[in-house]
Amino acid sequence: MAPxxxxxxxxxxxxxxxxxxxxxxxxxxxxxVSFELIRSNGHKxxxxxxxxxxxxxxxxxxxxTQPLEIQQQKLFASLETIVxxxxxxASQRSYLRELGARHAEYGARPEHYDIVxxxxxxxxxxxxxxxxxxxIANEWHQVLRLVSDFMLDGDPAHHAHDGxxxxx
Ligand code: HEM
Numbered sequence: 589m590a591p592x593x594x595x596x597x598x599x600x601x602x603x604x605x606x607x608x609x610x611x612x613x614x615x616x617x618x619x620x621v622s623f624e625l626i627r628s629n630g631h632k633x634x635x636x637x638x639x640x641x642x643x644x645x646x647x648x649x650x651x652x653t654q655p656l657e658i659q660q661q662k663l664f665a666s667l668e669t670i671v672x673x674x675x676x677x678a679s680q681r682s683y684l685r686e687l688g689a690r691h692a693e694y695g696a697r698p699e700h701y702d703i704v705x706x707x708x709x710x711x712x713x714x715x716x717x718x719x720x721x722x723x724i725a726n727e728w729h730q731v732l733r734l735v736s737d738f739m740l741d742g743d744p745a746h747h748a749h750d751g752x753x754x755x756x
Pocket of ligand 1: 648650652653654662665666669670674687690691694695696699700701702704732735736739
């Protein structure tokens, strides 16, 4: 097997919010493969995600005004954004800050991110018939949290409560 090379995200040293995993090329490949599998079950994912999200947080429903088909496209745009960020972190950072600032305008608050992440992981597992492997689920979780940190860097409400932008 080829030697594992560290992902450019780690060029400045490991990140404290990612205690459990190292983002290397193999992880990025696993996430890409997993994403393609998830995409092939896409119709199930969107239905499961929005059903679970609105059960958990009924007040969020008002934020999502588009028909399910359009929301499904946005959900996959979100996942694609995450995978592309892993594949090309340098070119995606400013995009994620802008995406985070737009989210603040949509009404997304910092505390919503963990709810969305947990709901998404449950919905992915459901859409795959309960076959999301725990190791891959954990990697998705860490990656979603990392992307959320970069998005929140663009959200002024977040900086009012914490010490500042994420450091790499
Ligand atoms: C990992 C975290 C997230 C990612 C990568 C993500 C990504 C995206 C993307 C790519 C879009 C398409 C529209 C655009 O580019 O502005 C979108 C739309 C949207 N997101 Fe997120 N999102 C995340 C978390 C959240 C959270 C925590 C909320 C709050 C509950 C949220 C609420 C929304 C809403 C309401 C829209 C659609 C607005 C509309 O209908 O036009 N997102 N998201």
